[in-house]
Amino acid sequence: MKKLRIIKIGGGIIDDELSLHQFLQLFARIDGLKILVHGGGKGASEMLRSLGIAPQLVNGRRITDAATLDVVTMFYAGKTNKAIVAGLQQNRVNALGLSGADGNVIRAVKRPVREVDYGFVGDLRPASVDGALLGALLGLGLTPVICAITHDGHGQLLNTNADTIAATVAVALSSQFTVELHYCFEKNGVLLDVNDDDSVIARINLTSYVELKEAGIITEGMIPKLDNSFDALSQGVNKVIIGHALKINEPLKTVLCLN
Ligand SMILES: Nc1ncnc2c1ncn2[C@@H]1O[C@H](COP(=O)(O)OP(=O)(O)O)[C@@H](O)[C@H]1O
Ligand SMILES: CC(=O)N[C@@H](CCC(=O)OP(=O)(O)O)C(=O)O
Numbered sequence: 001m002k003k004l005r006i007i008k009i010g011g012g013i014i015d016d017e018l019s020l021h022q023f024l025q026l027f028a029r030i031d032g033l034k035i036l037v038h039g040g041g042k043g044a045s046e047m048l049r050s051l052g053i054a055p056q057l058v059n060g061r062r063i064t065d066a067a068t069l070d071v072v073t074m075f076y077a078g079k080t081n082k083a084i085v086a087g088l089q090q091n092r093v094n095a096l097g098l099s100g101a102d103g104n105v106i107r108a109v110k111r112p113v114r115e116v117d118y119g120f121v122g123d124l125r126p127a128s129v130d131g132a133l134l135g136a137l138l139g140l141g142l143t144p145v146i147c148a149i150t151h152d153g154h155g156q157l158l159n160t161n162a163d164t165i166a167a168t169v170a171v172a173l174s175s176q177f178t179v180e181l182h183y184c185f186e187k188n189g190v191l192l193d194v195n196d197d198d199s200v201i202a203r204i205n206l207t208s209y210v211e212l213k214e215a216g217i218i219t220e221g222m223i224p225k226l227d228n229s230f231d232a233l234s235q236g237v238n239k240v241i242i243g244h245a246l247k248i249n250e251p252l253k254t255v256l257c258l259n
Contacts, residue, residue, distance in 0.1 A: 004033045004138070004177035008166035011042030012186040013245045014080055021087065023184070023245045028091035030248070033138045033177065036088075036095070036145045037169060039162030040080040044072050060224050064119040064159040072159050073099075076147040085145050096142045100150030101157065105130050106165065108150035108158045122150040122158030124165065126235065129172035167228035167237075174236035181237050183225055184245035189254035190226070192217060205257050206230055229256045 007027065013019045027036060041062065045055040048071050056063040064072065081097040088095035100106030100122075106129050108122025128150075137144055146169065148162040163183065170181040189200040190212075204212065209226055212218045218226060229240040233256060243253030 001176070001178045002033060003180065004035070004173055005030060005180045005182060006035045006037060006166055006170045006173070007182045007184055007248070008037040008039070008162060009184050009245055010039045010162065011044070013184065014038060014040045014084075015043045015046075019186070019246060020084070024084065024087040024091055026246065026248055028088060028093045034143055035134065035138070035169065035173075036084065036143065037147075037162055037166040038076075038080060038084060038145065039148050040076050041148075041162075043080070044075045047071055047075050058116050058118070060221055061118060061121060061161060062159060063116070064121050066120070069120040069157060069159060073149050073157055076159075077149045081145060081147040088143065088145065093143050094141060095145045096137060097145045097147070099147050099157075100128075100160070100165075103130065103133050104151075104153070105133055105144075105146070106150045106160070106169075107153045108160055110152055110156065110158060120156065120158050122152065122160040124150070124160060124168040126168060126171045129169050131172040131176060134169065134173060135176050161224070163225050163228050167232040170232050170237045171235040174238070179237045180239045180241065181229070181232055182248065183229070183240070183242045184248060185242075187244060188247065188252050189243045190218065190222060194219075200252055201254055203255050203257065205259055209256075226256070230258070233258050 048055045077099040085095045085097040098105055108124050111118045111121045111123050150158045150160045170179045173179055188197045192199040240256040241253050
């Protein structure tokens with residue numbers, strides 16, 4: 001099977017023009033098949049505030065009412081996705097920007113209301129992703145650039161966490177490719193001390209993950225990232241790596257494994 005790298009970048013990198021520019025140059029130099037998945041949560045919150053809408057996040061997921069959905073759709077599927085595609089074209093990567101609605105590539109289900117009503121937020125299963133279409137686009141020499149907007153197949157757009165999109169796309173493509181999933185952000189990896197970029201934990205398995213969580217070393221946004229990572233590994237993804245977006249070619253990073 002051919003190797004496929006799925007790389008996810010978040011709001012911390014996207015928000016900083018220079019970092020994004022440098023990341024896109026590095027991404028362009030990666031040989032072989034690749035897909036870029038992007039969030040942009042930080043910038044979306046800023047845009048919401050500037051429009052007088054208070055951002056609301058519960059357990060790292062955005063409560064998305066109709067007005068918020070309009071703004072995040074414009075921000076993720078519009079401004080951010082198109083800026084990334086243009087930046088990759090500048091670097092001679094034939095990028096194709098996609099929301100989940102485009103080509104029906106990711107069909108989600110609106111999150112059911114339980115203790116929290118998340119509004120227009122989409123949940124995914126591996127079957128939500130059209131792996132055949134993504135495989136065909138890769139076969140044409142295109143590099144898909146997927147944003148955090150999906151749809152439900154009944155005309156409703158949904159906001160979906162970008163880490164979850166990356167993991168679900170990785171699982172869906174693992175029957176066609178040997179998939180390596182990279183979560184890239186603004187730190188060197190999963191750290192023993194979140195304020196010390198030299199304290200990278202080289203390897204984490206399921207047992208050490210539980211211990212690190214209980215010790216309060218892994219907290220906040222890193223918890224759903226690692227939950228998504230271990231789900232992906234248990235469903236056929238070959239390797240998951242967490243590291244700095246601007247050091248993708250360097251050995252400093254965290255590798256996750258089941259055992
Ligand atoms: N042990 C840890 N090592 C590194 N980051 C951690 C750790 N525990 C918590 N974090 C937090 O997780 C954040 C990354 O998650 P998130 O904010 O969701 O990133 P992104 O928006 O790039 O997906 C880091 O910026 C950091 O604040
Ligand atoms: C439902 C939900 O939480 N959606 C996320 C989608 C963007 C995202 O995941 O961005 P980062 O990767 O930069 O965090 C949000 O609106 O914040």
